[in-house]
Amino acid sequence: MATSFIIFLVALMILALIPKNHAIFSRTISKEELGIKENDEKQTHLTLYYHDTLSGSNPTSIPIAKANSTDKSATMFGALAMMDDPLTEGPELTSKLVGRAQGLYGFADQQVSALVMIMNFYLLEGEFNGSTLSILGRDAMSDNVREMPVVGGTGSFRFAKGYVQAKTHTFHPKTGDAIVLFDVYVNHGSTVIGQSDAGSTGSSSTNAAPSPTQQTLPIIIMSFLFIIIFLCIF
Numbered sequence: 038m039a040t041s042f043i044i045f046l047v048a049l050m051i052l053a054l055i056p057k058n059h060a061i062f063s064r065t066i067s068k069e070e071l072g073i074k075e076n077d078e079k080q081t082h083l084t085l086y087y088h089d090t091l092s093g094s095n096p097t098s099i100p101i102a103k104a105n106s107t108d109k110s111a112t113m114f115g116a117l118a119m120m121d122d123p124l125t126e127g128p129e130l131t132s133k134l135v136g137r138a139q140g141l142y143g144f145a146d147q148q149v150s151a152l153v154m155i156m157n158f159y160l161l162e163g164e165f166n167g168s169t170l171s172i173l174g175r176d177a178m179s180d181n182v183r184e185m186p187v188v189g190g191t192g193s194f195r196f197a198k199g200y201v202q203a204k205t206h207t208f209h210p211k212t213g214d215a216i217v218l219f220d221v222y223v224n225h226g227s228t229v230i231g232q233s234d235a236g237s238t239g240s241s242s243t244n245a246a247p248s249p250t251q252q253t254l255p256i257i258i259m260s261f262l263f264i265i266i267f268l269c270i271f
């Protein structure tokens with residue numbers, strides 16, 4: 038009886054020792070394992086001025102594509118532009134650079150002038166240096182306040198959710214140059230344990246999944262304990 042049980046446990050150990058060469062596709066993990074402290078969500082409000090410059094010798098926003106029908110459209114439907122626009126602390130382009138708005142916008146409405154905005158706010162200042170916020174939304178340019186969702190983020194803004202409110206500060210109809218005030222309201226995922234430099238986005242090693250050996254180790258230890266207990270009893 039005892040012998041057969043020991044044989045069973047030894048077989049279990051051998052099975053556990055066989056290397057599993059497949060990756061683990063899906064598993065549930067704790068916040069701690071992700072490096073997130075419990076109940077440590079933050080709300081952040083950023084105020085940024087966005088400079089979309091089409092004119093001059095150094096435009097930061099350039100047309101990249103349009104449809105044949107775009108020129109006939111009153112709303113420029115089908116035109117696409119890509120931007121790498123400075124984000125500054127104040128309304129003047131010369132004020133402190135705090136980030137860049139990188140992405141593209143397209144004229145997406147056939148009735149009124151409205152854009153689809155697809156962009157990352159790449160921040161360059163303080164605790165947010167190197168972190169990004171991803172914004173995806175509709176910008177009806179003639180509205181006083183345009184609200185767009187913040188759909189995610191990286192670095193200090195991991196797990197970000199929120200919204201922005203965009204208000205035109207100045208607009209030059211002749212050139213299309215615009216300065217827009219962005220109020221960003223974001224709820225995000227807090228201090229990351231072992232990541233003192235909140236801006237660094239590349240520390241994936243601290244969040245590495247346990248290796249298969251780490252997972253089978255408890256089974257092996259349990260088996261050994263069972264064997265020792267059995268040898269003591271019989």
Ligand SMILES: *[C@@H]1O[C@H](CO)[C@@H](O)[C@H](O)[C@H]1NC(C)=O
Pocket residue numbers: 105
């Ligand atoms: C767009 O215009 C060009 C040049 O006039 C023409 O060769 C092309 O077939 C047009 N494309 C479409 C989708 O109508």
Ligand SMILES: *[C@@H]1O[C@H](CO)[C@@H](O)[C@H](O)[C@H]1NC(C)=O
Pocket residue numbers: 161162163166167
């Ligand atoms: C932001 O981070 C970059 C790269 O680590 C660094 O070169 C730069 O000085 C930082 N800027 C600020 C304002 O801290």
